[in-house]
Amino acid sequence: MRRLIQCGVGVLIAVAVTACYVVPERAPDGSVIYQHYPLPPPGVMPAPPSRVGPVTLPVRLYPANDIATRTGVVTGSVTNMMTGKGVFNASYLGEVLTGEATRVSNEERRGVASAFSPGGMFMSCEYQMNTPQQGAGTCTFSNGAAYQMHIGGTQ
Numbered sequence: 001m002r003r004l005i006q007c008g009v010g011v012l013i014a015v016a017v018t019a020c021y022v023v024p025e026r027a028p029d030g031s032v033i034y035q036h037y038p039l040p041p042p043g044v045m046p047a048p049p050s051r052v053g054p055v056t057l058p059v060r061l062y063p064a065n066d067i068a069t070r071t072g073v074v075t076g077s078v079t080n081m082m083t084g085k086g087v088f089n090a091s092y093l094g095e096v097l098t099g100e101a102t103r104v105s106n107e108e109r110r111g112v113a114s115a116f117s118p119g120g121m122f123m124s125c126e127y128q129m130n131t132p133q134q135g136a137g138t139c140t141f142s143n144g145a146a147y148q149m150h151i152g153g154t155q
Contacts, residue, residue, distance in 0.1 A: 055082070067143060076088065109135070110127070124139065127151060
């Protein structure tokens with residue numbers, strides 16, 4: 001019988017502890033107060049935290065002239081640092097071009113991007129975002145290749 005009571009008390013404690021958090025707080029007089037914060041009902045998920053850090057979006061460049069047609073689609077990425085600036089990367093003709101993307105002053109959606117490779121290749125782009133995760137623009141490379149740029153979506 002004693003064993004049964006101990007088991008029952010253990011089950012009650014386990015159920016009571018899983019139903020809430022006990023968080024100690026300090027009262028204005030310095031004493032400790034224990035507040036009980038109930039857990040959400042089963043199956044209810046708390047809202048995810050809003051994203052405040054950098055976001056990386058895929059970039060695809062589609063040929064817009066004969067020079068660009070020789071290489072086909074070029075892929076890259078832009079990482080939005082959430083400060084009006086971003087890091088831009090693309091792989092072109094075996095070279096990795098790295099640079100930055102910057103919003104145009106007083107224009108929340110328009111921006112420019114520039115990138116350079118150690119081999120001397122460079123590119124310049126203008127774009128406009130229609131949502132924070134999707135946009136379009138144009139890019140030209142130092143060899144004369146021109147592309148239509150699509151930002152966001154799938155790669």
